Amino acid sequence: LAATGAAAWSSNEEKRSLALGGHVGFDSLPDQLVSKSVTQGFSFNILCVGETGIGKSTLMNTLFNTTFETEEASHYESAVRLRPRTYDLQESNVHLKLTIVDAVGFGDQINKDERPIVEYIDTQFENYLQEELKIRRSLFNYHDTRIHVCLYFITPTGHSLKSLDLVTMKKLDSKVNIIPIIAKADTISKSELHKFKIKIMSELVSNGVQIYQFPTDDEAVAEINSVMNAHLPFAVVGSTEEVKVGNKLVRARQYPWGVVQVENESHCDFVKLREMLIRVNMEDLREQTHTRHYELYRRCKLEEMGFKDTDPDSQPFSLQETYETKRKEFLGELQRKEEEMRQMFVNKVKETEAELKEKERELHEKFEHLKRIHQEEKKKVEEKRKELDDEMNAFNRRKVAVETLQSQSLQATSQQPLKKDKDKKNPALGIMV
Ligand code: GTP
Ligand code: MG
Secondary structure: OHHHHHHHHHHOOOOOOOOOOOOOOHHHHHHHHHHHHHHHOEEEEEEEEOOOOOOHHHHHHHHHOOOOOOOOOOOOOOOOEEEEEEEEEEEOOEEEEEEEEEEEOOOOOOOOOOHHHHHHHHHHHHHHHHHHHOOOOOOOOOOOOOOOEEEEEEOOOOOOOOHHHHHHHHHHOOOOOEEEEEOOHHHOOHHHHHHHHHHHHHHHHHOOOOOOOOOOOOHHHHHHHHHHHOOOOEEOOOOOOEEEEOOEEEEEEEEOOEEEEOOOOOOOOHHHHHHHHHHHOHHHHHHHHHHHHHHHHHHHHHHHOOOOOEOOOOOEOOHHHHHHHHHHHHHHHHHHHHHHHHHHHHHHHHHHHHHHHHHHHHHHHHHHHHHHHHHHHHHHHHHHHHHHHHHHHHHHHHHHHHHHHHHHHHHHHHHOHHHHHHHHHOHHHHHHO
């Protein structure tokens, strides 16, 4: 009976609402969450993209009301270089680990490349993914370096966006929350600024560039966010200089003809930017980074590695199954490669063997040829020797004959002295015999 009851309970999707008899205490969950977050601290990472000297550092200093870094970038950087710097900030009891990443050298004549920026953003995603995939993960105290927002500084030309701006923003929009801002807005007149803003927005739309939209799904901030969405791109002025206006010291830029107050909403949109970026939507920017941009990166990366959630028949496919399939595929491939290598080795050995045999045959032929020549030569030499021997024999025979004759004639001479005189008169006679 109990088993049937359990089955009925688990198959029943509906949940029953029950009233509590008294205070239980789980209404403190949000407070527990706040307390935990405060203890843990927060991290926020801003990427500043804009040409050298556009006012990035000044704006960061103005936004966080402090002095981060004052060093200027050179206009002669050989390539775009991403320079991250991390700071520990504290406001009340909230700790913020803030990283400001500067795209140094961007927009200068020779190094207009957006690729290092894309690579940097991807590397931070990859680092996070690698931490997530570890068996022993420590995401709790992991320093998350993923970029939460990209402040894109537009030069206040009053004209139109540069193609570099459009290309860069298009490359970045699926990887990061982009908030475009018109920098040094005090250098452009009010009417020009109005036209410039409209032009920028229409260019972004016609080029399909997705910029960050302040969220309107949370009732508490829906109204302010939708109003602010209409004000994009914010035209800002940065300054850490304090100027006396009335009897108050305010951050402003002083000109011979007047003072531009940074925090005066009729002078520029600095307050709007600070409100939207820090005071209202910082958490949404962090969340969007994780749930949208990182999720996309993670999905593409895992799919690239061959993982998928469903098989070809759209049936759920677990990580374990993918692993098994991949392992089988890998082993099969390995076996195929091994067989291929073995075959290649056998063929090579055969080829070498045939080559060696051919060489041996050639050598043998050469040897036979030389042997034949040698025998012929030897035969000729033998013949010559025989001829010479014959000649020598004939000569010797003649020599013996001559010697015999000579001795005979000598004998004859000694026996017949008279005849000797006669012979002397005719010596040719002796030789003739
Ligand atoms: P690099 O880091 O060298 O690329 O420069 P950057 O973009 O950080 O610019 P930085 O903040 O160093 O400012 C460069 C110059 O522009 C300084 O002289 C600033 O005083 C001036 N500047 C900054 N913000 C503004 C602004 O809103 N309006 C005007 N008119 N000048 C500004
Ligand atoms: Mg700077």
